Amino acid sequence: MLARLHELAGPTGAELFAAIAAGLEGRPLTDDAALRLGTALRRTYPAPLVAEALTQAQLRERAAGKFDRARTMFLTRAGWEQASPEIVARHRAARFASARHVADLCCGIGGDLLALAPGRDVLAVDRDPVHLWMARHNGAIYGGEARTLLADVREVDLADVDAVFVDPARRSARGRMRTGDSEPPFDWCLGLPVPAIGIKAAPGLDHDVVPEGWELEFVAVDRDLKEAVAWSPALATTRARATVLPSGDTLVAVEGEPVAVRDPGRYLLDPNPAVTRAGAVEELGRRTGTWKIDDRIAFLSADEPVATPFARTLEVIDSGPWDQKRLPQRLRELDIGAVDIRRRGLAGDVDALHKRLKLRGSRRATLVMTRVRDRPWGLVCL
Numbered sequence: 001m002l003a004r005l006h007e008l009a010g011p012t013g014a015e016l017f018a019a020i021a022a023g024l025e026g027r028p029l030t031d032d033a034a035l036r037l038g039t040a041l042r043r044t045y046p047a048p049l050v051a052e053a054l055t056q057a058q059l060r061e062r063a064a065g066k067f068d069r070a071r072t073m074f075l076t077r078a079g080w081e082q083a084s085p086e087i088v089a090r091h092r093a094a095r096f097a098s099a100r101h102v103a104d105l106c107c108g109i110g111g112d113l114l115a116l117a118p119g120r121d122v123l124a125v126d127r128d129p130v131h132l133w134m135a136r137h138n139g140a141i142y143g144g145e146a147r148t149l150l151a152d153v154r155e156v157d158l159a160d161v162d163a164v165f166v167d168p169a170r171r172s173a174r175g176r177m178r179t180g181d182s183e184p185p186f187d188w189c190l191g192l193p194v195p196a197i198g199i200k201a202a203p204g205l206d207h208d209v210v211p212e213g214w215e216l217e218f219v220a221v222d223r224d225l226k227e228a229v230a231w232s233p234a235l236a237t238t239r240a241r242a243t244v245l246p247s248g249d250t251l252v253a254v255e256g257e258p259v260a261v262r263d264p265g266r267y268l269l270d271p272n273p274a275v276t277r278a279g280a281v282e283e284l285g286r287r288t289g290t291w292k293i294d295d296r297i298a299f300l301s302a303d304e305p306v307a308t309p310f311a312r313t314l315e316v317i318d319s320g321p322w323d324q325k326r327l328p329q330r331l332r333e334l335d336i337g338a339v340d341i342r343r344r345g346l347a348g349d350v351d352a353l354h355k356r357l358k359l360r361g362s363r364r365a366t367l368v369m370t371r372v373r374d375r376p377w378g379l380v381c382l
């Protein structure tokens with residue numbers, strides 16, 4: 001595989017990728033198109049090289065939403081799926097601004113390296129030779145010149161390193177690992193012998209596994225919660241925070257006056273999942289002057305529209321105790337023809353409910369199934 005990748009990174013690869021692009025004439029590289037192009041290209045190039053070029057071309061197309069320069073990167077399917085999106089990698093790399101010698105442990109195909117390497121000395125380590133080769137190539141596309149080391153991260157001498165970023169694998173050859181499991185394990189990462197450490201983890205990471213003095217940052221791109229990052233005390237600035245990209249707005253979960261609990265007003269705030277995971281809903285309530293509708297439910301409410309990067313604001317057009325029998329008729333009265341159902345704190349089969357509603361109106365709404373002061377409640381929102 002490495003020999004083929006080397007060849008694809010050179011002039012033969014440039015020719016092959018150009019021939020694939022010419023054959024596609026701007027259309028996507030579907031499996032059918034790959035079959036057709038493969039047959040034609042095998043007349044000129046060796047079959048294994050053509051197969052790899054077509055695989056790379058397909059992976060590049062899929063990775064285009066994650067990396068600006070995906071078109072010239074080399075990828076494995078598992079590698080790019082697990083890789084950090086460029087926008088998140090850049091956000092994280094900013095915390096390493098004062099570090100001069102950084103180790104990128106478990107560098108994969110280089111999704112983090114591309115943001116870490118430019119302008120500083122980075123040692124990229126992975127035990128997968130194909131990933132390591134790709135990390136070096138992909139990092140260079142973004143202007144970084146990393147040193148690479150094929151090794152188990154447990155064996156690496158970190159004496160010359162002043163900061164570590166580690167992104168343990170959460171999949172094995174057998175598929176996704178159980179929530180909380182990773183290779184190397186999170187506990188091992190916590191014990192790294194370097195003061196400045198950033199550990200990427202699944203967004204479901206339990207707050208309790210992060211030691212006192214460390215920060216847990218939850219990162220979302222728009223409303224899509226991407227990951228949790230644990231920052232060691234040398235890089236931490238608080239206990240927990242939510243960050244929303246691309247704006248980079250960040251909300252720290254601090255203690256303060258409890259937010260009042262009242263019935264829903266004319267607007268409902270649905271906090272960004274990063275805010276909910278960071279435990280920062282109360283802080284968002286204080287900042288926006290909004291109230292909670294239940295002690296334990298992560299919705300906020302207001303009588304005026306609220307503009308915040310940390311929540312979407314929905315206009316409430318109907319609100320009352322949950323009454324599933326009356327619901328279809330009520331939605332018809334409100335001229336609702338389609339609903340997105342948002343369920344929080346109330347059990348129910350969303351698919352079965354969808355089928356039972358038989359909607360015919362002209363408006364689209366969000367149907368919120370939740371609790372208000374511990375009573376099952378329904379809200380219809382625009």
Ligand SMILES: C[S@@+](CC[C@H](N)C(=O)[O-])C[C@H]1O[C@@H](n2cnc3c(N)ncnc32)[C@H](O)[C@@H]1O
Pocket residue numbers: 079082083084105106107108109110111112113125126127128131151152153154167168169170183184
């Ligand atoms: C989640 S991926 C890294 C993704 C990377 N940060 C990126 O954005 O592209 C995990 C990587 O860890 C590597 N890995 C897992 N255990 C390792 C170990 N003990 N030593 C070295 N590499 C390891 C895997 O080979 C895989 O490439």
